[in-house]
Amino acid sequence: MAAAAAGLDVHLHPLVLINVSDHVVRFRSAGRPERVLGALLGAQEGRRVDVHNSFELVSVESEGERTIDLEFFQQRLAQYMEVFPRYEFLGWYSTGSQPEEADRALHKKIQEVGANENPFALLVDAEKMSQQKASQSEELPVKVYDATTHIEHGVAKVTWNEVPYIIDTLEAERIAVNHVAKSATTAAAGYSSDFTQHTSGLSNSVVMLSNRIKELLEHIKDVKEGRAPKNQEVLRQTLSICQALQSVHPSSLKQEFCGEFNDATLVVLLATLTKVCAHTSDLLDKFQLAYDRKHRSRHYPFG
Amino acid sequence: MASTAQKTWELENQVVPVDDATIYAFDQAEQDAIFDKKPWKEDVNFFKSVRMSAVAMIKIVMHAKSGAPLEVMGLMQGKVTLDREFIIMDAFPLPVEGTETRVNAGAGANEFMVTFTETCERIGKVENVCGWYHSHPGYGCWLSGIDVQTQMTYQQHQEPWLAVVVDPVRTCASGKVDIGAFRTYPAGYTPPDEGPGEYQPIPLDKIEDFGVHCKQYYSLPIEVFKNSLDNTILELLWNKYWIDTLSSSPLLHNRGFCNQMVQDCVQKLDQIDMNSASQSRFRILMQEPKKRKEDNLLNKVAIDAAKNAGEQVQGLASQVVKFALFQGRASCSCREQQPTPMES
Numbered sequence: 001m002a003a004a005a006a007g008l009d010v011h012l013h014p015l016v017l018i019n020v021s022d023h024v025v026r027f028r029s030a031g032r033p034e035r036v037l038g039a040l041l042g043a044q045e046g047r048r049v050d051v052h053n054s055f056e057l058v059s060v061e062s063e064g065e066r067t068i069d070l071e072f073f074q075q076r077l078a079q080y081m082e083v084f085p086r087y088e089f090l091g092w093y094s095t096g097s098q099p100e101e102a103d104r105a106l107h108k109k110i111q112e113v114g115a116n117e118n119p120f121a122l123l124v125d126a127e128k129m130s131q132q133k134a135s136q137s138e139e140l141p142v143k144v145y146d147a148t149t150h151i152e153h154g155v156a157k158v159t160w161n162e163v164p165y166i167i168d169t170l171e172a173e174r175i176a177v178n179h180v181a182k183s184a185t186t187a188a189a190g191y192s193s194d195f196t197q198h199t200s201g202l203s204n205s206v207v208m209l210s211n212r213i214k215e216l217l218e219h220i221k222d223v224k225e226g227r228a229p230k231n232q233e234v235l236r237q238t239l240s241i242c243q244a245l246q247s248v249h250p251s252s253l254k255q256e257f258c259g260e261f262n263d264a265t266l267v268v269l270l271a272t273l274t275k276v277c278a279h280t281s282d283l284l285d286k287f288q289l290a291y292d293r294k295h296r297s298r299h300y301p302f303g
Numbered sequence: 304m305a306s307t308a309q310k311t312w313e314l315e316n317q318v319v320p321v322d323d324a325t326i327y328a329f330d331q332a333e334q335d336a337i338f339d340k341k342p343w344k345e346d347v348n349f350f351k352s353v354r355m356s357a358v359a360m361i362k363i364v365m366h367a368k369s370g371a372p373l374e375v376m377g378l379m380q381g382k383v384t385l386d387r388e389f390i391i392m393d394a395f396p397l398p399v400e401g402t403e404t405r406v407n408a409g410a411g412a413n414e415f416m417v418t419f420t421e422t423c424e425r426i427g428k429v430e431n432v433c434g435w436y437h438s439h440p441g442y443g444c445w446l447s448g449i450d451v452q453t454q455m456t457y458q459q460h461q462e463p464w465l466a467v468v469v470d471p472v473r474t475c476a477s478g479k480v481d482i483g484a485f486r487t488y489p490a491g492y493t494p495p496d497e498g499p500g501e502y503q504p505i506p507l508d509k510i511e512d513f514g515v516h517c518k519q520y521y522s523l524p525i526e527v528f529k530n531s532l533d534n535t536i537l538e539l540l541w542n543k544y545w546i547d548t549l550s551s552s553p554l555l556h557n558r559g560f561c562n563q564m565v566q567d568c569v570q571k572l573d574q575i576d577m578n579s580a581s582q583s584r585f586r587i588l589m590q591e592p593k594k595r596k597e598d599n600l601l602n603k604v605a606i607d608a609a610k611n612a613g614e615q616v617q618g619l620a621s622q623v624v625k626f627a628l629f630q631g632r633a634s635c636s637c638r639e640q641q642p643t644p645m646e647s
Contacts, residue, residue: 014361014536014540015358015361015362015365017536017540018357018358018361018533018536019358019362021358021530021532021533021536022356022357022358022393022530022533023426023427024532025327025530025531025532025533026327026427026428027427029324029326029327029328030327030427032427052365053365056426056427056428057426058425058426069425072422072425075418075422076422079398079415079418079419082398082415083366083396083397083398084369084396126532139539139542140536140539140540140542140543166543167540167543167544169544169547170365170368171475171551171553171556172364172365172367172368172471172474172475173361173364173365173368174544174547174548174551175364175474175475175478175479175480176360176361176364176365176474176480177361177537177540177544178478179360179479179480179527180357180360180361180527180529180533180537181537181541194477194478194479194613194614194617195613195616195617195620197478197479198478198617198620198621199620201548202548202549202620202621202624204545204548205545205546205548205549206549206624206628208545209545209549209628245629250630253630254630257622257626257630260554260619260622261619261622261623263554264554264615264616264618264619265619267561267565267611267612267615268612268615268616270565270568270608270612271605271608271609271611271612272612274568274572274604274605274608274609275605275608275609277572277601277605278599278601278602278604278605279605281599281601282599282601282602
């Protein structure tokens with residue numbers, strides 16, 4: 001927690017993870033065993049960092065030291081800047097469970113050439129990820145490190161601090177990732193309406209939420225009966241959540257909600273009216289066809 | 304902690320396992336062989352389907368979204384197979400922005416493209432550029448007259464070539480990725496009349512452009528594939544992801560788009576009204592009965608409106624669930640005075 005307060009507030013977007021995964025698998029399939037290397041792009045505002053995108057880099061291994069192809073890096077960076085002018089260079093990614101010795105030199109190098117004085121590192125433990133079954137672990141084997149450089153005995157030294165991060169998505173990104181995750185089912189299960197998909201996603205989330213709450217409840221019960229040690233941090237946060245639930249203004253919220261509800265139902269009403277018009281016009285057409293004078297005189301000669 | 308939610312989610316993620324090695328394998332000789340054979344010259348419908356990697360899909364959607372409300376454009380890298388398939392491995396953006404239906408790559412973009420693709424080989428991306436994508440923010444996935452022209456030129460000189468169109472605004476509105484892949488027919492070719500395909504709402508100001516050119520191309524179904532690592536990542540992401548599903552508010556995000564849709568419906572209705580008023584009663588009587596249901600303009604507007612309403616109901620469902628979850632407790636104590644939504 002202390003690190004979070006002092007350091008960066010990192011928001012990681014799924015596209016970056018998927019991009020790294022593509023990079024890793026591509027190298028693995030091509031029979032290139034080396035660690036992959038790439039650059040991270042995103043937006044930075046105060047201490048909040050949003051990692052939106054990434055691109056691959058060329059790494060050169062020489063005498064046990066990893067360096068990057070500078071020309072390639074700068075060219076690629078400039079190209080991405082041209083397309084996404086709001087993004088800036090944030091750091092680099094690679095694979096492994098923790099930073100290696102060689103990474104220090106690499107980091108310094110990137111620091112020198114990059115547009116960012118204090119880049120951070122993202123490490124994806126691809127090995128761990130391919131070995132374990134996802135359901136056994138809750139955490140992504142992804143770690144973010146913030147490096148601090150300080151002078152020791154006249155030499156700049158890099159030390160790594162792990163920084164907590166959260167997964168963040170934009171609306172379009174969420175839909176795209178959902179689409180990718182579920183595309184196989186819709187193709188296999190035949191037609192399923194958007195609404196069913198939407199609501200099943202909702203119900204899954206609610207179940208997830210209720211599981212989490214149940215776990216918390218169990219924990220607090222245990223603490224109360226002395227079976228579990230008291231964790232003040234957890235207890236304080238739980239309390240603040242409970243208080244937040246009570247302190248919202250119920251009346252104004254209800255009013256907002258009603259407004260929204262009515263707006264939506266109004267749109268539904270309009271759509272229904274349009275549909276009624278269309279059907280009425282259809283019916284009229286058929287009626288005219290069946291009962292117009294010419295036809296009538298033919299069918300009922302004495303009417 | 305085997306929750307049902309996770310189970311269902313995992314079950315839903317049962318993908319036909321894609322062998323990483325086969326999908327990432329790239330054989331330039333094989334591609335050249337296909338290219339020499341040019342099977343698309345003999346059969347205008349040669350390509351039947353598109354397979355797109357997860358990373359390409361998400362990149363395209365994100366690029367389109369970042370550019371909205373302007374149109375953006377980019378290129379796709381991939382390969383073709385003799386199974387009549389395009390396999391799109393990756394996509395990259397071009398520094399091109401446009402308005403309306405006129406995205407066009409200038410000289411600057413060409414230079415960008417050349418340097419970008421030349422260096423791709425160094426990071427293990429050996430696939431050729433085999434298509435382009437651009438966005439149609441808010442007006443659906445189809446090819447405009449200019450797009451048809453662009454694609455035709457590409458198909459003459461750059462085969463194999465694929466066009467992909469994505470609509471970021473509708474993607475957000477419907478909660479489903481709105482994307483389409485297209486190939487044009489050679490000039491002068493008239494496709495057999497297969498009847499209208501799946502109907503999609505198109506705004507009034509674009510309908511003419513759509514109608515004139517809609518017979519000059521055909522669409523290909525897109526399937527998304529994931530590599531083995533993507534699967535694990537996606538499964539793990541769900542643990543963090545359910546919060547976003549709950550906290551997103553589609554009604555709020557899409558208010559502007561919904562207004563546009565309602566306005567569009569009104570304009571279309573106005574037009575129908577004007578048309579029928581200008582026709583004499585006699586001509587209406589003598590008019591041929593409508594051949595197909597789709598031909599009826601009023602029915603089309605009704606479909607547009609219904610689609611919009613469906614999206615609203617979807618968003619409303621999220622809101623109602625959240626209201627029940629987080630306000631249910633508070634309203635329990637004051638049930639007798641709780642207003643039903645229709646009251647206020």
